[in-house]
Amino acid sequence: MTDIVLLGAGGHARSVLAALALSGDRVRGYLAPVASDRLLGIEHLGGDDVLDAFDPEDVAIVVALGSTSSTALRRTLHIDAVSRGFTIATVVHPRAFVDPSVVLPPGVQVLAGSIVNAGARIGEGALINSGAIVEHDSVVGAHAHIAPGAVLAGDVTIGEGAHIGLGSRIVQGVTVGSGGVVGAGAVVITDVPAQTTVVGVPARPIEDKRMRNDA
Structure with missing residues (x-):
């Protein structure tokens, strides 16, 4: 089973985390500029700048951001992770x-x-x-x-x-x-x-x- 790394740590990340847990997926941690008290029990692995420290063969990425109008940041994070060789789960x-x-x-x-x-x-x-x-x-x-x-x-x-x-x-x-x-x-x-x-x-x-x- 490939581990999951979340990009994001807000309210939407909590919803995504619940879905992953119920599906039996294994979450290694999350990337965000600062640690969040919304995701207690899940390791803060650092900011988005440490993504290259992970092996695309070992982890898959989930873009755990919602939107209230513009979806541009979700798209940017998705495309960036794909360009680095990661699978987007x-x-x-x-x-x-x-x-x-x-x-x-x-x-x-x-x-x-x-x-x-x-x-x-x-x-x-x-x-x-x-x-x-x-x-x-x-x-x-x-x-x-x-x-x-x-x-x-x-x-x-x-x-x-x-x-x-x-x-x-x-x-x-x-x-x-x-x-x-x-x-x-x-x-x-x-x-x-x-x-x-x-x-x-x-x-x-x-x-x-x-x-x-x-x-």
Whole structure:
């Protein structure tokens, strides 16, 4: 059995750790800038800068970070670890349901109470968080985050790196473009362009301050 090293030590890391423990996976420790009291009993192995001290043949990596809007850091850590030769482990909580037709690529996380139904396609590094539902034939792009309690109806397409907020609803056939952000509790009934933030019921675009500040 290959040991797991977590990248991150916040609240999401605790959820991931619970899934790994229930699945019988062995966690060697976690990497974070400072030790965290959220992960008591798990060894703090140092900061991200010590990743090269580990042998990619001996450990696999889990990117144990969530997101509240931007998923860029999750993507960056995933790609960096792969470039160093590490395998990014897939995490499926024993109390999640993934239809047998669904193939989960490296780095996908499907957490407690979530459902991924028949014909869904999930991209590398995507996060299906606790209690989220990905209905039949929907597509979740690489490194996208479907937050707790969010629901994607059938034939929904979520672009790479998008963030679908807590408890939001995406109606059947809608597309959220790459890097799009759907606010918590929003109901999305029309397509969302790439790099656009929408909020409300029904969801409408707002100015994305992250994009303005980065310009």
